[in-house]
Amino acid sequence: xWAEDVLTLSVQNLLYLASDxxxxxGGGFSQVQLYLTYVAFAAIPxxxxxxxxxxxxxxxxLSLLGSLAYGLSFIFFASTVLSGTAxxxxxxxx
Numbered sequence: 601x602w603a604e605d606v607l608t609l610s611v612q613n614l615l616y617l618a619s620d621x622x623x624x625x626g627g628g629f630s631q632v633q634l635y636l637t638y639v640a641f642a643a644i645p646x647x648x649x650x651x652x653x654x655x656x657x658x659x660x661x662l663s664l665l666g667s668l669a670y671g672l673s674f675i676f677f678a679s680t681v682l683s684g685t686a687x688x689x690x691x692x693x694x
Contacts (some may be wrong), residue, residue, distance in 0.1 A: 604650070608643060608646075608647045608650075609644070609651075609674060612640045612641075612644055612647070613640075614661050615636055615637075615639060615640035616637065616640040616641070618636060619633050619636040619637040619640060622636065624677060625655030629684060631685070634681055634684055634685045635685070637681045638644055638681040638682065638685070639674040640679040641674050641677050641681060642678050643652075644671065645670075645672070645674055645675055647668055648667040648670055649662045649668075651667065652664055652666075652667040
């Protein structure tokens, strides 16, 4: 299970890097770039909980709390991406 979590986090980091490069090279946000960012952010909370679970029983409640807090921050970041997508769609920009 640990290897799958590390692979998931690595792929997510590469997706986010690709998203940032698209934004930088394109001179701003694009619909595809926003969707790519969302995909990169969406699964991170699950991978973090998985990394915590792999460390059980050695990992305690503080590890769980840290995984949950960090995962919640990525849920917030994903919501900001959806907000940006909705604003682009409502303004007619694609």
